[in-house]
Amino acid sequence: MATSRADVLPWRPKAGEIPTAPGVYRFSDASGRILYVGKAVNLRQRLANYFQPLRSLHERTRHMVLSASKVEWTVVASDVEALQLEYTWIKEFAPPYNVKFRDDKSYPYLVVTLADEAPRVMVTRNRRIPGARYFGPYPKVWAVRETIDLMIKAFPIRTCSDASYKRAMQTGRPCFPGQIGRCGGPCSQKVTIQEHREVVDQFVAFMASHDRSVITLLQREMKDAAAAFEYERAAKIRDRIQALENVLEKSAVVLPEAAELDVFGIEEDELAAAVQQFTVRGGRIRGVRSWVVDKELDITPGELVESVLETAYETEQPPREIVVPVLPDDASALEQWLADRRERGGVTLKTAQRGDKAAVLQTATLNAKQALALYKTRRTADYVARTQALTELQEALGLDEAPLRMECYDVSHLGGTNVVASMVVFEDGLPKKSAYRKFAVSGTTDDTESLAQVLRRRLARLDEDDAPETDEGARPNRRFAYRPGLLIVDGGQPQVQAAAAVFEELGIRDIPLVGIAKRLEEVWLPDDEFPVILPRGSEALFLLQRIRDEAHRFAITFQRQKRRADIGTVLADIPGLGPARSKELLRHFGSVARLRAAAPEAIAEVRGIGPQLAAVIADRLGTARDDGSQPVEQREDGE
Structure with a gap:
């Protein structure tokens, strides 16, 4: 059809x-x-x-x-x-x-108005000041102001407005910032226009390169002044040196001094991506820019990189080298497009697999990952967005009322071992971690059967949830608080059908059930041949994705904890094998799986482990491998 x-x-x-x-x-x-x-x-x-x-x-x-x-x-x-x-x-x-870009605001820059008679240093978001020299962008305005405060101690140049400068030069009276020592321009009546221009050139040269040779020259001047008994001048030079040292400390060296490039870290999921742009000049990170991208269609990482670069250099001049996570298919055409936006010279797109540039890329990517998590958290925490999400879910799924309590389930295992499942709860659109549950699964390694087993254990307690208080006012022993307004499983049609079979088996017909499939973000209902497609940017889809990701995170965390506890308990019970030898075993084999698979002869090669002890270890680990795990139910807070 x-x-x-x-x-x-x-x-x-x-x-x-x-x-x-x-x-x-x-x-x-x-x-x-x-x-x-x-x-x-x-x-x-x-x-x-x-x-x-x-x-x-x-x-x-x-x-x-x-x-x-x-x-x-x-x-x-x-x-x-x-x-x-x-x-x-x-x-x-x-x-x-x-692709849509969110929070793509203009970022503050430190700018020196070189075209003016007496150049001024200031904070601005305007990128079109004729003849100006720009430094940045900076993530926050306060970061620019802090840099200016430090720099004008080392290079006292003009900071007053054009109106103040003009009035001071006409009247012969210092501008107000000059009177309080905050302006070092000719309007302060302390330097000439030519002397001020020389200091401006030094300011720009240092900001462009962060060259420590400037500090070396100042240290020499300070010693000469002290030798000539000009202690007041020597003290001022000392303060300038300290200011420059503070600037250098706040701008860490990450690459060789000649390196001038931009590094883009990108973290994405099915609906959005976070971008972190590190501006590296003179080997130092001189500016950071970040924004979030909403993805409407399913695009490749290369296509995303292309859209990111087009946005990043819409008004900016690109550097000669740009480091990205992946290269677009038409990288050469993109390089030519970027080169056309430079005054001179070409542009090279690169990826970084090892070395210092790869380390910077990794840092940028880590920042992007945190930014994406923060974006999701803030969006989920917004009351208006949560209300809209619940209303959209009610309408899209045809529910009688908004799902004020939602439970989501996910199954996790490692190669069929240590099968676990998670249940996370969102109430009024927010996570309720005290209601989270963990399940250990035994007797099966099939995802759908594991899910069915967990749902039977949870749904069998619905009667407890509905039980009223006794005549004496005692509360029943409720393990799950109350029944959900919507039950969600992580997966597509197979998972939803498995859950629906449990509903039918237990005679449950009053709890809505859906599944959300990874990557395509399709919402599946039990009896529908085609999935429900929520609008890509809808708050409802965002909330479903958030609860699904939280269930996945919680399941993975428990699975890892269980794996570590499993091997730790087994090793601790072996006579003659203390913490130091256990640690050496795991360090030598690199993983629990390799240790379990190792022959006694291989185990005996580990320092401190003899043939007899190696045979015991291999025997115990083989026995543990054949043992089944007992089902458990736990809350996230450990109860």
Whole structure:
């Protein structure tokens, strides 16, 4: 059926009508609104991907294709021109299915107005001051001001406004910042315009390179002043040196001094991605910029990198070298596009697998990972967003009321061993960790059977949840507080069907059940042939993803704890094997799995382990491997 629908789309062009040249295409709906803009090296080959049988398309691509009423294209001469035209159209039409950037605000810079008669240092977000020299961007305004405060102690230059400067020069009276020692320009009546220009040049040179030779020269001047008994001048130079040392301490060296590049760390999931841009100049991280990307369609990491770089250098001049997690397929065209945005010289895109640059990339990626987690946490904590999410869930799933209590289940194991499951609870859209539960599973390594086993154990206690207080006012022993308004399983149709079978077995018909499939983020209902597709940017989908990810995290954590406890208990019970020898065993083999699989002869090679003790260890570990684990239920707080 899906194939026939795709074949009869009235606006679908014939394959022979589409050129094989490079170009840019755009999908639009019946009202003329542009839905999506893309580029291709071969238009015919690329557009053919959108006209496959609908069932084989990514859910959101299918939604976009069915929303469209036509596709148009423009042929260009090269990949670079295609990239430029795609960029222009995305900026012009803001298509809803293209990547969206959140929090892409303008960042503060430290700027020196070199075109002025007496250049001024200030904080600004304006990137279009003629003749100005920019440093940054900085993550926060206070970081720029702190840098300026330190630098003007070492290089006293003008900080007052243009109006104050003009008034001071006309009246011969120092500007107010000059009167309190906060302005070192000619308006302070302490230096000439020429002397001030020399200090400005020193300021700019140091900010551009952070060269310690400046400090060496100042130390020499300080010694000369002290030798000449000019102690007051020597003290001022000393203060300048200390200020420069403070600046250097706040700007750690991460690469060789000649290194000038940008490093992009990216952490993504199915709905969003966080980006961290480290600006490295003179081997030091001179600026940090971060933002979050909403992904409407399923795009590759290379396509995401391309969109990130287009946004990052929309108004900025790129450096000669850019380090990214992965290279786009058309990296050479992107390099040419970036080079066109430089005054001179080319741009090279690189990945980093080892060495200092890889270490910086790893740090940037770690920051991106934390930023994505923070973005999710803040979005979940927003009351209006939570209310909207619960309302959207009620409407999309056809529930009688908003699901104020949701329980989500996930199964985790390592190669079929130490099978565990988790239950996490969200109430009013927020996690309630005191209600989390952990389950150890025995007798099966199948995910669906493990899920069914856990649900039987939990749902068998629904009567306890509903039990009223006794006449004496005593509360019943409730293990799960009260029944959920929505039960969620991590997975697609197989997991949902397994859960539905347990519902049928126990006669439960008043608890809604859904599953959320990884990657495609499809929401499956028990009796539906096709999944429910929530809008990509909806608060409902975001909340479901959040609770699913939390269940996965909790299950993985318990699985790892159980694995460590399992091997630790077994080793501790072996006579003659103390903590030091146990640690040496694990260090030698690198993992519990390798230790379990090792022969007695291999174990005996470990320092401090003889043949007799090695035989005992191998025997005990083999026995432990055959033992089953007893089911347990635990709360996250350990009760």
